[in-house]
Amino acid sequence: MKYSKFFLPAVLFVFLFIAGCDSDVMEDEEVMTTLRLQPVFSGQPLLMDQTYDHNGTAISFDGARIYLSEITLIAEDGTETLIEGPSITVPAKDENDADVSHTVSNRVILAKHDHGHEEYDLGMAMSGSYTGMRFKVGIDGQDNRVDASQVPSNHALAKQTDKNNHWNWANGYIYLRVDGLADSDGDGTPDAAFETHLGKTTFLREVELNTAFELTEGITNQIHVMLDYAHLLHMVDLSDPLQLLCHTGDNIPVAQKVAGQISGAFMLHGLHESEHSHHD
Amino acid sequence: MLVLVSGCELVADEGHQLALLDVPESFDPIPVPSHNPTTRAKVELGERLFSDVRLSENGSVSCASCHLPEHAFADPRPLSIGVHGRTGIRNSPTLVNIAYQNLLFWDGGAFTLESQALGPLENPVEMDMNLGALLDRISSDASYQAAFEDVFSQGVNVLTLTQALGAFQRTIRSGGAPIDRYLSGQEDALSASARRGLILFENKADCASCHSGFLFTDQTYQNNGLTFAAADSGRARITLNSDDFANFRVPTLRNVGISAPFMHDGRFSSLEEVINHYDRGGTNSRGQSELVRSLQLSDMEKADLKAFLLSLSDDFILSGLPDA
Incomplete structure (x- = not known):
């Protein structure tokens, strides 16, 4: 077989052209991304002034908050992107209770559903196809051993001044707190206080949501996740006085029940274009 | 000062x-x-x-x-x-x-x-x-x-x-107790009874196993054999570790002469009660530290131990900063 002297350069040109086109396609751009963590109760919007039926017991809510951390987006090619947040360096204790200075760099979200907050900035992420996301419910490791009183007030780990997000009698964050009233006498009116506060490393849970989504250029991409508080509390019998109060260490059985429900309480609903203001 | x-x-x-x-x-x-x-x-x-x-x-x-x-x-x-x-x-x-x-x-x-x-x-x-x-x-x-x-x-x-x-x-601090003067060389800072108490403290009574160092505490958490109240699980409340049940911080013994009552729940109003508790070897409660055991102290030894404990109290306590 004989080739003209132009054949090889032509093949090379065509190859480079195709490769160049491919490269354009693969060169993803960073896009603005938010997380909408929508609170629901059995599929209905979770509202603070509403009564719900919880396994036959009327309940209402006045507190609903949850910490998410180490939020990771999982790309189609297996690449994982840990979302970073504003970096802070604060005093902390290490595992041996020695004083250390610790830097928190991953994005931490304190979702205040009792304030109606649902949408949170995740910053920039690469556009493209993703197979899902992963996050922790709670604060892990050294991040959970910082001195909350010394965290700048604009950070999610700062000591909150309305409702506690941090034990005031022990180190560590309250990963999840649900407060409200439950009907104690069967008249259909919630009247007995319940407090479900989950914390401590033992009850830290990782959630992976394997639903595909696409981050698109030119818009602010909102990853829409639903959190069903009915599912979270499903195993807790709020008609039982012994299950009304749980601050983790004082009611391990209830803490275990709630922790066991965390993974199934989240659902990745889809991806939308963000239209809302974002909270921290 | x-x-x-x-x-x-x-x-x-x-x-x-x-x-x-x-x-x-x-x-x-x-x-x-x-x-x-x-x-x-x-x-x-x-x-x-x-x-x-x-x-x-x-x-x-x-x-x-x-x-x-x-x-x-x-x-x-x-x-x-x-x-x-x-x-x-x-x-x-x-x-x-x-x-x-x-x-x-x-x-x-x-x-x-x-x-x-x-x-x-x-x-x-x-x-x-x-x-x-x-x-x-x-x-x-x-x-x-x-x-x-x-x-x-x-x-x-x-x-x-x-x-x-x-x-x-x-800034709340003290370190001017008779024991401090004694340890810095002033022998008459402690009475003879208190000096005997010091020997008991470090030996027969073995208080110094936990109450050590210049603060008279090793900062550990111990179950010292008190009858316990279910409402207070002590250190276990923090660690969620059942081995820490009813463990409480070993307190400093400085100023015990003026800081009664004693124990985490203030159950003992006098040093005599504290000494008697340890002399009995606690109550053999669940998880009691092996360090708490019957001491079989004589009345005189108890009095000497108390005299020593009183020597840990300051003449006065400082707070704030010294005048410029």
Whole structure:
């Protein structure tokens, strides 16, 4: 077989052209991304002034908050992107209770559903196809051993001044707190206080949501996740006085029940274009 | 001033001069976190906050209500009483030399003096104060507003409030007890009975196994064989480890002569009761430390031990910074 002297350069040109086109396609751009963590109760919007039926017991809510951390987006090619947040360096204790200075760099979200907050900035992420996301419910490791009183007030780990997000009698964050009233006498009116506060490393849970989504250029991409508080509390019998109060260490059985429900309480609903203001 | 001044921690004065946070030579320097340097103005602000009843929900209780200076900043009542007469489940411990304490509270639940301050402020049976309301209350006082601006160049917030309280508490210190003078060479600082008590303390009674070092505590958590109350699981509440059930912080023995009652729940009103408890070998309760065993002390030995324990009390206790 004989080739003209132009054949090889032509093949090379065509190859480079195709490769160049491919490269354009693969060169993803960073896009603005938010997380909408929508609170629901059995599929209905979770509202603070509403009564719900919880396994036959009327309940209402006045507190609903949850910490998410180490939020990771999982790309189609297996690449994982840990979302970073504003970096802070604060005093902390290490595992041996020695004083250390610790830097928190991953994005931490304190979702205040009792304030109606649902949408949170995740910053920039690469556009493209993703197979899902992963996050922790709670604060892990050294991040959970910082001195909350010394965290700048604009950070999610700062000591909150309305409702506690941090034990005031022990180190560590309250990963999840649900407060409200439950009907104690069967008249259909919630009247007995319940407090479900989950914390401590033992009850830290990782959630992976394997639903595909696409981050698109030119818009602010909102990853829409639903959190069903009915599912979270499903195993807790709020008609039982012994299950009304749980601050983790004082009611391990209830803490275990709630922790066991965390993974199934989240659902990745889809991806939308963000239209809302974002909270921290 | 009776405290032996020589081992010293340098602290910044508000005029960026240096003052001395004095401690005896036998003490380690007072640890001061780099993020919260001690300044005179900050300590004074913290002292004012410490004594201010407006820090409680109904304006009836201050930090000083349960940490009385004349009782070595401890509470003479077995269980401390908060707002509306609410009673807690523990005795308020002494704050003297608290800067050296690695973890705070009887169960070690708090990491730092700064974060510790939030515990009693928010506890419903102590000061029951909503933090947001507290910050509003303090901010509305022009003199506080000016003081916070002066010290921190910002208003009152969680960070500045806790730093001021922490800075003041870090200055509550003592180290001028007869035992300190004895250990520095003044033999007649201890009576003959107290000297015999010292030998018992370190040997037959073996108190020094836990009550060691210049603070007379090794800062561990032990189950000292008390009959326990189910309501208070001690260190286990923090660690969720059943091995820590009914373990409580080994307290400093400094100033036991003026800081009764004793134990985490203030159950013993006198040193005699404490000595008798250990002499009996505790109550053989669940998880009791092997270190607590029958001592079979004679009446004289008990009296000697008490004489020694009384030698751990200071002539007076310092708080705040020395005059410039």
